[in-house]
Amino acid sequence: xxxxxxxxxxxxxxxxxxxxxxxxxxxxxxxxxxxxxxxxxxxxxxxxxxxxxxxxxxxxxxxxxxxxxxxxxxxxxxxxxxxxxxxxxxxxxxxxxxxxxxxxxxxxxxxxxxxxxxxxxxxxxxxxxxxxxxxxxxxxxxxxxxxxxxxxxxxxxxxxxxxxxxxxxxxxxxxxxxxxxxxxxxxxxxxxxxxxxxxxxxxxxxxxxxxxxxxxxxxxxxxxxxxxxxxxxxxxxxxxxxxxxxxxxxxxxxxxxxxxxxxxxxxxxxxxxxxxxxxxxxxxxxxxxxxxxxxxxxxxxxxxxxxxxxxxxxxxxxxxxxxxxxxxxxxxxxxxxxxxxxxxxxxxxxxxxxxxxxxxxxxxxxxxxxxxxxxxxxxxxxxxxxxxxxxxxxxxxxxxxxxxxxxxxxxxxxxxxxxxxxxxx
Numbered sequence: 001x002x003x004x005x006x007x008x009x010x011x012x013x014x015x016x017x018x019x020x021x022x023x024x025x026x027x028x029x030x031x032x033x034x035x036x037x038x039x040x041x042x043x044x045x046x047x048x049x050x051x052x053x054x055x056x057x058x059x060x061x062x063x064x065x066x067x068x069x070x071x072x073x074x075x076x077x078x079x080x081x082x083x084x085x086x087x088x089x090x091x092x093x094x095x096x097x098x099x100x101x102x103x104x105x106x107x108x109x110x111x112x113x114x115x116x117x118x119x120x121x122x123x124x125x126x127x128x129x130x131x132x133x134x135x136x137x138x139x140x141x142x143x144x145x146x147x148x149x150x151x152x153x154x155x156x157x158x159x160x161x162x163x164x165x166x167x168x169x170x171x172x173x174x175x176x177x178x179x180x181x182x183x184x185x186x187x188x189x190x191x192x193x194x195x196x197x198x199x200x201x202x203x204x205x206x207x208x209x210x211x212x213x214x215x216x217x218x219x220x221x222x223x224x225x226x227x228x229x230x231x232x233x234x235x236x237x238x239x240x241x242x243x244x245x246x247x248x249x250x251x252x253x254x255x256x257x258x259x260x261x262x263x264x265x266x267x268x269x270x271x272x273x274x275x276x277x278x279x280x281x282x283x284x285x286x287x288x289x290x291x292x293x294x295x296x297x298x299x300x301x302x303x304x305x306x307x308x309x310x311x312x313x314x315x316x317x318x319x320x321x322x323x324x325x326x327x328x329x330x331x332x333x334x335x336x337x338x339x340x341x342x343x344x345x346x347x348x349x350x351x352x353x354x355x356x357x358x359x360x361x362x363x364x365x366x367x368x369x370x371x372x373x374x375x376x377x378x379x380x381x382x383x384x385x386x387x388x389x390x391x392x393x394x395x396x397x398x399x400x401x402x403x404x405x406x407x408x409x410x411x412x413x414x415x416x417x418x419x420x421x422x423x424x425x
Contacts, residue, residue, distance in 0.1 A: 101142060310423055323392065328354075
């Protein structure tokens with residue numbers, strides 16, 4: 001119940017705060033809604049009490065207040081006549097002064113709330129100081145009306161007025177200092193947010209341009225390899241190499257098309273199809289063995305004797321396998337061995353990628369799946385690491401309902417474990 005009330009309260013306070021408006025305007029709207037929400041119940045309660053006491057003139061003031069606050073709600077909900085918000089604040093302040101003077105209702109204390117509201121509503125400093133100073137003078141005047149001034153001389157009256165006025169002036173100055181810092185930080189935040197949005201938009205444009213420009217040459221490579229595969233004069237080894245080139249170019253085209261469609265690995269859009277994990281690993285390793293051979297690294301695979309059907313997006317799981325094995329190649333020394341195992345583990349398919357390379361320190365093991373990590377290292381041959389591959393792997397595996405974990409020891413190697421749920425037969 002409390003959570004329900006809290007959610008509805010926040011929904012009401014944020015009424016009229018459109019996303020395309022500035023932070024500062026949003027804060028004005030929030031304060032305006034808060035001011036209206038506080039004022040309306042008191043106005044209704046005062047109206048009931050005044051009607052019960054048959055005090056019809058004060059009740060008419062309450063009706064005017066209710067009308068003002070209701071109109072304030074309409075301004076927030078409709079977004080119209082926002083420039084009238086200050087006028088409504090001045091009208092409510094005038095009613096509070098009239099109530100305090102004619103009926104000694106103690107409503108002058110509401111002027112403190114109005115000073116807080118004025119802090120947000122008034123854009124220029126002199127308007128805020130003028131409005132707040134007038135409210136302070138009126139407050140002092142109304143307070144003095146309640147005191148027995150007849151028995152005081154002039155100096156005592158001045159001293160009494162100053163005792164009330166000076167704290168109010170300090171209150172105003174403190175509010176102004178708060179406003180200065182608050183709006184200064186809001187402005188800086190708004191500038192930073194705008195710059196971030198522009199940078200993001202420019203980055204997306206550059207990414208789309210690069211992806212679009214890469215698509216044509218890679219598409220040409222795929223077409224040429226397909227054409228050459230039809231040549232009967234090619235040896236079996238040459239045909240195998242052409243098949244690998246064609247497969248690699250097609251995989252690259254899939255990644256580029258994902259970028260152009262904005263459905264990359266960080267998107268939750270996966271197209272599941274039952275695929276044998278054994279077969280996918282075999283096809284993927286055929287390409288990776290060429291990369292490993294550059295460092296004279298051997299990839300030793302051990303696959304399950306039976307099919308391991310997994311509901312997967314094969315292109316995305318291929319990215320996981322490629323990233324893990326490429327990392328193993330990057331951080332392994334020359335003439336070493338990388339082990340890739342695929343086996344059934346209860347109701348899951350387990351993929352293990354193990355190397356005997358530089359390993360990962362304990363302090364960094366909890367950070368490597370973070371896209372914004374600074375735990376980046378160079379490979380054993382100076383290869384550059386961008387620190388995003390493992391975060392992509394984790395996201396893809398989790399999209400498939402699986403898990404990815406690791407075991408590592410510095411200078412002894414790293415083992416990655418990918419677990420994917422097997423398809424129900």
